[in-house]
Amino acid sequence: ExxxxxxxxxxxxxxxxxxxxxxxxxxxxxxxxxxxxxxxxxxxxxxxxxxxxxxxSERVDLGNTKAASGRAGAAFAAAQSKIGSPYVYGASGPSSFDCSGLTSWAYAQAGVTIPRTSQAQANAGTRIYSQSDLQVGDLVIFYGDQHHVGLYAGNGQVLHAPRTGTVVRYESIGNMPFQFGVRI
Structure with a gap:
């Protein structure tokens, strides 16, 4: 045998x-x-x-997921207004962004100050480890070293500034290694 x-x-x-x-x-x-x-x-x-x-990104279906809070909803709406803005490393708006620049700018528009880097943003609120518990406007942290962040958009989508040569857009949360969410 x-x-x-x-x-x-x-x-x-x-x-x-x-x-x-x-x-x-x-x-x-x-x-x-x-x-x-x-x-x-x-x-x-x-x-x-x-x-x-x-x-x-323009055709994405976000479903009917409700915002985590008024502040998260306001931050998400601010980020949505920047769809199509170019990614520029180190930029934090209002005309170009890197990933954490977009999220910190969006929350600032909602009257909330969060840290500037994705690693610091990973510790800025309550961690959410299950994707099914994410709400629109939650921060979503990617990669083991936490070097990328976006905003949860609902229906398995994230709104983010991906990398050089791209623009602020929606993308499936499954396209990157999800670590956890952060509710501000």
Whole structure:
């Protein structure tokens, strides 16, 4: 019986090694193709991706989730008014933002001062560990080192300033490693 299990394991390993080789080959081919593109073609591809993400953000269904409080609702409404604003590292509004710049600016519009960085914002209120307990306007902390933050928008969506080359937009909360929420 053990010999049969070992043979099955060896067969599975061989099959996985074959699949890995195929994937690496396809990845190598894709990289070669990408390397043949001019800077202008690469910029056009990046622009198309950004436009697709922005269009998807405009069509997002937020459902009927209610705001956590008047302040959270006001902060969320302020952030919504900045959809389409460009991401700029270190910016905190009113015309461009990084992730924590957007959230601190939005809460400031609601009359609430929160810390400027995502790591400090992670400790600014009551932690919520279950995504099902999140309410609109709650801060949502991502990644183990807590380097990204957004505002919960309802229906599994977050409103955030993702990264350089993007704009303030909605995105599925599942696209990043959720750590916890923070209710201000």
């Amino acid at each position: 053990a010999s049969a299990k070992l043979k099955d394991l060896a067969d599975t390993r061989a099959e996985l090694a074959k699949k890995k080789k195929e994937v690496q080959s396809k990845l190598g081919s894709a990289q070669k193709l990408l390397n043949t593109l001019t800077a202008q073609e690469k910029a056009a591809l990046a622009s198309e991706e950004q436009e697709r993400a922005t269009r998807a």
